[in-house]
Structures are given as structure tokens and as C-alpha cells.
Amino acid sequence: MMIGINDILAILPELIVAGSVCVLLLVDFLIGKENKALMGYLSLAVIFAAAIATWSMTRSGSLPVDxxxxxxxxxKIAVFFKVIFFIATALTIMLSLSYIKDKNINLGEYYALLLFSLTGMMITASSSDLLSIYLGIELMSLPIYALVGFRVRDGRANEGAMKYVILGAFSSAVMLFGISFIYGLTGTTEISGIAEALRSADAQPAALGIAIVMLVAGFGFKIAGVPFHMWAPDAYEAAPTPITAFMSVAAKTAAFVVFVRVFVDGFAPIVEQWQLILTVLAILSMLVGNTVAIAQTNIKRMLAYSSIGHGGYALLGIIAATPEGTSSVMFYLLVYAFMNLGIFGVIVMMNRDKSGGELITDYTGLAKKNGALALVMLIFLFSLAGIPPTAGFMGKFYVFMALINEGMVWLAVVAVIFSAVAAYFYIRVIMLMYMKEPEREFSYARPLSVLIVITISLIAVILLGVLPDRIIELAEKAVGIL
Amino acid sequence: MEQIFFIGFAVLAIVSALAVVSLRNPVHSALCLMVCLFQVACIFVLLRSPFLAVVQIFIYVGAVMVLFLFVVMILDIRKVMLGSLVGKRSGFVYAIMPLVTLEFLLVIFKGGLGKVASNIPSGEEVKVAVIGKELFTKYLFPFEVVSILLLVAMVGAIVLAKDRDEGA
Known part of the structure; x- marks a missing residue:
């Protein structure tokens, strides 16, 4: 029962981030209003240090560590997911450096909250107990609530943040209720213990169904799965653009870790019970996400619905409930992180004036004025639509393969049909950019940091599309196939 | 005997919880919430957890509710709140809620709460010393995470509430 040095070493990356934020909060007092970007650079250094600590853990060959x-x-699954979190948070910070200055919300706490959220995600990824998973998720969400409402003078931001907080608290309550059911039925909150108890039981009590429904509702809220998605478009639209990117990438990925841990691992003996519920969730997410996106005029709302749809695709890998399915989800989420952060990078560039770059029509004729930016946007949109040779195609391909190998061909067919529907609203933006004459003058913010983000994402989207083998191999090693 | 007490507390808790959401005056709502939380504390006593019961009363009934009442009175949100808060689609909600409740009750009473495992905590009274020891050994990690969580809540609240010159 004693806590030793090994326990501390196991959470070293988390400790680095959490400890540094506390110092950064103090450092913030010493930095003048003009130099808040320094906080951003220090945060990047913190993430780098945590990444090195994580990397050295894989080197020592002692994984898994309890x-x-x-x-x-x-x-190794935790490490893979942590890498996605590091990338997503680092790129978000780089997107924010100039954005929050332009929008006059240049506060040091912005970066501190982002790092706190990162801590929560890391804890979620390496948790093996429902209690610490729940706390990790809360630690991830709480800073995001504050960040969504960061523009306090903006009525729209207040509304979006308010909706998100209230529904988020409600979903947490439902999640906790479900966890308490699980504890009551199995006598433990430890994931492996739950699996053990469920396996050794001769009959599954009916109340288990209630617990599963509640957990699906709670975690489904975090991935914005339909019908628990009501908050997403408002919150995504209200949040500062880099935070929208952060929510749609990092927060969603963290929720998927929970699905992997709790459902694929913990509820492994009762696969049939949750497979159906998640299938309904996935199909509804793909249906609503991809069809409602067509009707949107604001590009952030469109990407919110697109992100709901992508959540549906990633869920398919969870539904497969095999190591192959898990590795396909991991690859999909990595790809999704790059393509979504990339496209939000373009939006941040277009966000120069008050509403610029938020309406889809703002992109009309972009190709005539700035061919390079339009081409970059085109590649990201193709990737989101899942058109080869981009990474988005490979991501979808592996998820569908995992499904087909499990004999769920019909579900894969349904998903492919929805991808075709989704292609419509992505390609509509491309049509506007390339086929129409420009209606207005464009002015871009083009700070170096945003350009770097777009370049990194672009290279990753193309590389992962053409040569995905190495990363796939890493993901498969992590789940233990190879 | 114990069951009678439990039913009494539970019914009162549910009735007061319903009152919290249906009363129009926020001060009345807050007072009803206090009653509700107090009943929950009583149920904790029945569950042989006097420590939890005391904490529940100290923190929720004491600190949090007093804060609630202060905020309600300082902001004078009564005028704002008296307008209809109930949305257009409330009929849908009223239809769904009883259905869900009924379904849960049906599952519990029909299927039974049968246990999967046998290592359910016994009904013995839990001593404070045991809770303290567990908190600093087995549950040390969650305990520390909660402390970060509270720090985050504080930082977030200050960031949102503090005065700043923000161009519109």
C-alpha cells in the first residue's frame, strides 16, 4: 500500500505538466501585457519536456507500468494517445499565439488552462480505474468550459459556454450514476476487476443494462455522439477558433480512450450488450453529423457537425471490439487530429477581421486570390471527406477493414454511404473556392506560428496517406497484435 | 423500522427535489434544495456512513447553500427568472422523463439487482480513521487529482469573472 518512487515515475509526464502550470501561473504575473506570447512558448517547452519523459518511458522497455x-x-496504448494529446495541444497553442492577441483576449491563463486540460487527458489515458478516469475527464473538461466562454463580452460566447457547462455537468452526473451501478454490481471500480467479475458471473443482472446506457450517455456526450450532441455546434461556434480545434480533436480523442478502456477492455465479457447501443450511437452520429452539416452557413458549425460525423466513424472501430479495431481507432484519431487542426489553421488565418473566415461564403473565389492557401484547404477538405491519397482515406479504410474482418459488412456499407453524403458539403466549399469569382478583398493573418501548424499538418496528412505503414505498425504494436 | 425511515427520507428527498425545479421563486428553490440535501445526509446515516452524512451537511447544506442564497439575493435574479424559462419543447421532456423512470424501475424490479460479485462492502459502520487511511494510501492519486481540479475551477472562475479591458 505504500507509495514509492516507481509510482511517481509512472506519472512523471503528468507531474511535469501539472507542476509546471502552477509555476507558469506565477510567472504570468511577471510578464507584461504585451509579452503574453512568452507564456505560450513556455507552455510549448513544458509539452516538449513531458513528451521526452513519455518517450523515455517507452525506451526503458518496462511498459506496462502499474x-x-x-x-x-x-x-503502449496510453503512450500512443498521449502523443496525440501532445501534438494537438502544441499545435493549438501555436494557433493561439497570434489569434488571442488579435481578438484582445491575450491572457496568460489561457495557456495555463490548456495545459491543465492536457493533464486531465493524460490522466484519462493512463487510468485503469473508473474513479481516476472520471477525474481525468473532469480535469479535461473544466478548463475547456472556461476557455469556451473566454470572450466574456461576447453574448454568443456566454450562451455557448453556459449550454456546455450545464449539459456537461448533467452528463457527468449521469456518468457517475452509471459508475455507481457498476460498483454496486461488481464491487470494484478497477477496469480489470470489472472484467474479472463479469466473466466469472453466471448470469448478468438486468441492471447492468441501465449502467451501460448511462455510461454510453455520459461518454457519448464527450465525443458529441448523437443524440448527446446538442451542445456541440453552439459551443464550437462560440469558442475562440483554436479552442474549437482543441475541443474537436483533443477532447474527443480523450473520450475515445475511455471507450477503449471501459468498453473494449472492461466490458469485454458482455460485448453483445453494448455493441448494439454503440452501433445505434455511431449510425445516428454519422446520419445527423453528415446531413445537417449540408445546411450550415458558418464553417465552424459545419466542422462541428463534420466532427460529430467523424466521431461516428471512429466509434465503428470500438464496435469491432478487437485489438485490430482499437488500433484502427488510434490511427484514425491521429489522422483526424492533423487534418482538423490543419483546416482550423486555415480558418484562423482567415479570421483576420470580425466575421471573416467564419462564413462559408467568405471562401468564395479564394483560389483566384491566393492559390496556395486554397490548395492547402482543398487537401484538408479532401482528407476530411476521405478521398485518396490523403490520410483521411487511410484512416477510414482501416476502420472499415476492422469492421469487415469482424463480419459486420453491413455497418461498413452504411458508413461508406454516409461518407459519400459527407463528400457533398466538403466539396461544396471547394466549388466555392475554385469555381466562383471572388466577391471581396481577402485579408489574412499570416504569423509564422500558424504557417508552421498548417505546414506540419499538411505534411502529416500527405505522409500518413501515402506511407501509413510505420504508424499503423506502432498502433498495432501498442494493442499487441504484432 | 429502518425501511420505514428510508422510505420517509427518500420520498421527502424526491418531493423536495421536484419542488426545486418547479418553484418559481429562486429563494424557495434554494431552500427546498437544502431540504433535499439534508434528506440525503439522513440516508447516509441509514447506510452506516455517519462521516459522509456530517460532511454532506457541513459542505452542501452549510457552505454551498449559503453561497447559493447569497448569490440569489445579491443578483436579484428573481425578476429575470420569473419570466418563462420553460422552452418550447418542454412537452417532449415531460413525456420522456416518466418513460425513462418507468423503464428503469421495471428493469430493477423485474430483473432484480442481483450481484455479479460477492465482494460488496459490508454494512458495518465505517470509521473516520479508516476513511482517512484509505484516502492517503489506496486513493492517494484521485485525492491529489481532485486538488488540481479545485485549483482549475478557481483559475477558471477568476479568469471569467475578473475585470479586463477587452475590445468588443
């Missing part, structure tokens, strides 16, 4: 009496279990 710590804190079964609360924490750092395995």
Missing part, C-alpha cells in the same frame, strides 16, 4: 494501487496503468 502504479498507485491499480489506479494508473501506463501501457
Amino acid at each position: 502504479a498507485f494501487n491499480g489506479m494508473i496503468s501506463v501501457d
